[in-house]
Amino acid sequence: MLYARTAALAAIAAAASTALAAATYSKATGPWSLSVSRHQIRLLPTARRDCPDCRGNGGWWIGGPFPEMEACRCWAGRLEMRIPLLRRPNLWLDEPPF
16 A cells, blocks of 8 residues: 555656656747646647747638648647656456457
8 A cells, every 4th residue: 555655656756847847848949838637748839929920820821712721830840749657548458359
């Protein structure tokens, strides 16, 4: 019982320090959106507010009969980052496939 509590506290401390490191990294490298769940920490790129091309909107609409949004290069070239924390439980291990 004591071991389970110690392991849980260690996991929470590791997750908190990882979230703090991710938040620090996101502030240092540009505009990012930070979302945290018990399974992962996600850093999503967002448009720069001072971008001269999109003016912080993230892109612009291309006209025509089927308008589409063209993404601005201030955020579209950056990749989403995920930091896994806890594995999701697989509840169907003992079930047959069909």
